[in-house]
Amino acid sequence: MKNILIIGCGLLGSSLLRSIHRKKIAKRIFVYEKSKKNILKIKKINLPGTIVKSLKEGVKNSDLIIFCTPMSEYKNIILKINNYITPNCLITDIGSSKIESSKIIKKFLKKEISWVSSHPIAGSEVSGPEHGKYDMFFDKWCVLIKEKNTKKKHLFVLNKFWRKIGSKTVVMTPKKHDKIFSITSHLPHLIAYNLVKSAQEFEKKQNYDLIKFSAGGLRDFSRIAASNEIMWRDIFFNNKDNISKAINLFIKNLIEFKKDINSKNDNSILKKLIQTKKVRSKIIKLKQDIDKPDFGRN
C-alpha cells in the first residue's frame, strides 16, 4: 500500500488512522473530514496524517480509500469522487450492514472502480476522533465481503491490510453478513434502545426517580443505547428486513417467557435459563469478552 485516504474521521476512522500510522502500513495517510468540530479536535490531539480540504486532493493521491462515514453519506461522497477516481484505486468501507450499501455502490459508483466492503467488529458507545484508539481493531474479527464481481486480488489486498492492522479476517456474502449481524449486533442495539425507552416512559408515567436504581441491570443497556444515533438509524434502515424477522423471533420468545412466568412453569423456565447461560462461557472461551465477573467493573 502506498497512500491511504480515510473519509470520515470519527471514532473508527481515527482509530484506523492511528493504527495505520503506528503499523507503518502506508507511505502517506490522507484524512477527509467534513465536520469542522472534528477537524479542530484532530488538530488539537495532534493525530497523524494529512487533513485534505477537498475529496479531490485525497482521492487523486491514494491507492486505497476507506469510507468511515455513516452509510447514509456513501451516495453523496461516491457522486463526488467519481470525478477524480481512477481504476488503480481500491475502495472499502467499514459499514455495519452490506446488502443496501452494495446496491448504492453498484448504482452510483463509476463502473470500472472496485469496492470491496469490510466490517470490523469493533466500536464503542462514544463518538468522535478523541475517543479513537490505535488498538481498536486488534484481535477483533473483520468481515470481508465477497460478491459475484469481487476480484481475488482485491480480497487479497484487503485481507493483508486488516491482518496488518491486527484483525482476524473472515469472508462472507452480503446476505450471510446481514443475517448474522441482525442477531448478534443490530437486534441487541435495538433491544437496548427499546429497554431504555420503556424505562423512560415508565419513569414519566409513575413519576418515580428510577434511574438511580439502574445498577441492577438497566445500566448495561444504557451503554449500548448511548451509541451514535445516525450510525444506528442507518443500520436499522439498511438491514430492515432481517431486523424485522429478528424482532418477530424475539417477541415470539418473550411471549413464551411471559406465559412461563404467569403460569409459574418451573421446568420450562429453568430449562431456558440454564440453556442461555452456556452462551456466556462460549463467548469467554472464544475471547469475545473480558474473562472477569461484571466486565471487571467495581
Added chain:
Amino acid sequence: MKNILIIGCGLLGSSLLRSIHRKKIAKRIFVYEKSKKNILKIKKINLPGTIVKSLKEGVKNSDLIIFCTPMSEYKNIILKINNYITPNCLITDIGSSKIESSKIIKKFLKKEISWVSSHPIAGSEVSGPEHGKYDMFFDKWCVLIKEKNTKKKHLFVLNKFWRKIGSKTVVMTPKKHDKIFSITSHLPHLIAYNLVKSAQEFEKKQNYDLIKFSAGGLRDFSRIAASNEIMWRDIFFNNKDNISKAINLFIKNLIEFKKDINSKNDNSILKKLIQTKKVRSKIIKLKQDIDKPDFGRN
C-alpha cells in the same frame, strides 16, 4: 449488634460475611449453608465466621439473622427457625422482590418475630462464596422495606447496619419497590435471557456459527443471561404481575420501533435514539456505572 447469623453463603452472603467481619460490625458471625460444596469452598478460602451445623445453633445465639438464600427457600427455613427464635432477634433478607416474600413471611413466621426486608442493589453474573467481595455493597443503594407493621426502631437498626457496611439507604414500600425493580432490574434480565435464547434459536436454525461474532452487542447481554437461574426464576415468579406489565410496555414500544424502521421514519427514530442516549449520562452522573467507554474493557 452483637451476633449475626447469615443463612446462605453464596455470592452475596459471603460478601456480607466478609464485610461484617472487616468492618467489625458483629461480635460473632455465624454462617449456615446447606450446600456441602459451598461449605468446602468456604473452608478452603478461609472465610471468617463460624459455620454452624444446624439452624438451631445459629438462631439461638444471634441478634440479627440475614436471609441470603434464594427466595423460594424462605418458607422452609422460616418453618424451621420458628422453633428456636425469640422476639429479641431481628430478621432481614436481601431478596430482589418484596410483595410475595412478605406474604410468605406474614403467613409462616411466628407472630411476635420482626422481619424488616432489605434489598442491596449489588450482585454479579457469577455465583458461589469464592466470588464474594468485601466491598460488594460499598457505595451501592440498599432499599429498606417499610410495611404497615414495621417498627421504627428496627428500621433504625437496619439502616445503621447497612450504613456501616458502606451502602446508601432508602426506604420504600414493597409495592413501590417491586414496581421500580421490575423495570430497572427484572425486565433487563428477562430481556437479556430472551435475546440470548433468540440468538441460540437463530444459530441452530441457520446453522451459522454466530457466537464468535458476538462482540457487536450480544456479548453484553450474555453476561446478564449467565446469572443464577434459581435466583432469577424466583424473582420472575414472585414479581410476575409487574413483570408482565413491563413486558407489555416493552413489546408495545418494540412494535413501534419496528414500524419506524419498516417505514424508514427518520424523525421518529432519531428522536427516540437521541432521547434514550440521555439516560447513560444520567447514570454516569449518578455514579451508577463506570465512567469509561465500553465499561473500560479492551
